[in-house]
């Protein structure tokens with residue numbers, strides 16, 4: 001993309017100084033700016049495009065607790081204690097968004113009506129029941145939903161039952177991220193693609209095509225694009241494409257956002273009545289990697305088939321939007337917060353594996369604690385991958 005003189009708020013050769021230079025203006029970069037500015041630092045944020053140019057502008061706006069897997073699987077993998085710690089950290093994410101942003105007047109279509117996870121097979125039904133019973137036993141607010149309730153309350157067919165996670169929510173992700181960045185007070189430089197980062201002990205120099213940014217610290221909030229910025233990410237965060245369709249507005253019928261098929265597919269009704277459906281990257285695993293964010297025919301057909309199968313009353317509605325976005329999948333499915341090995345003033349956050357709206361604001365807080373207090377976050381510290 002070419003940049004005109006009018007779009008450039010730096011001059012060729014400019015040197016901009018700050019305490020912290022954040023690369024990437026999605027939920028991660030905006031949240032890191034918010035928490036670091038809160039600590040009194042001078043922060044600038046750069047992006048190769050505009051705000052929300054990456055996944056933060058392309059997602060479905062679910063704010064969920066937990067991770068990419070059903071709780072029973074997470075528990076089997078890491079033990080109940082760690083799985084619950086992980087759950088509570090992500091629950092803190094939505095609590096913090098509600099308390100510090102929404103209750104402070106940030107308008108971002110935030111609603112906290114829970115999210116459903118629905119089973120389409122007997123196998124998933126068993127896992128979801130186990131997950132539900134375990135979470136109830138751990139004091140988490142969840143509710144079991146029978147097949148008939150799904151058909152009646154959600155008007156969704158071919159699901160065998162599911163769980164309602166009562167603490168979850170939904171949001172307009174671009175309004176949220178814009179609000180966080182604006183409120184951070186950080187100076188934002190769009191259209192600055194970073195091509196070089198040099199860290200020399202106490203200073204970091206970040207170069208874009210037109211300016212140089214000098215600071216004490218750099219934060220990479222580049223998620224699925226991180227391997228373009230530093231090779232360390234090549235086998236740690238994999239760019240993975242996600243795709244979505246959105247219908248024309250229809251009468252309200254869906255009480256809360258829903259996941260299906262082991263969290264791979266999802267749908268929600270937007271405040272103006274449109275129905276959003278996403279997922280199905282499992283159909284084309286080999287093409288759904290990389291940073292090309294073009295929608296693909298096979299997946300878009302599958303999304304429409306899903307719409308017609310589960311919501312026969314919506315047959316014939318028009319599809320008004322189709323898009324694709326690039327997520328950052330970490331090697332173990334968990335977020336990553338830390339510093340680059342051997343470069344203790346170049347930090348990063350990301351790797352949320354399709355759940356960055358459910359993690360990003362909290363991740364900014366955890367990153368700022370790691371930077372300012374040297375406190376490593378439990379479980380999701382990137383030290384596990386060094």
Ligand SMILES: Cc1cc2nc3c(=O)[nH]c(=O)nc-3n(C[C@H](O)[C@H](O)[C@H](O)COP(=O)(O)OP(=O)(O)OC[C@H]3O[C@@H](n4cnc5c(N)ncnc54)[C@H](O)[C@@H]3O)c2cc1C
Nearest residue numbers: 024026027028048054055056062194242325355356357358
């Ligand atoms: C289709 C889809 C549906 C999703 N649904 C949900 C959902 O419902 N709930 C949820 O929690 N998560 C969801 N996600 C995932 C979520 O969107 C991401 O986890 C989250 O947005 C990641 O935010 P981020 O700020 O880390 O990265 P991004 O938003 O991708 O931001 C990275 C930024 O870095 C910039 N950048 C990259 N390289 C450079 C460079 N060299 N120089 C300067 N800037 C650079 C990019 O332009 C971009 O703006 C979904 C994602 C997709 C694609």
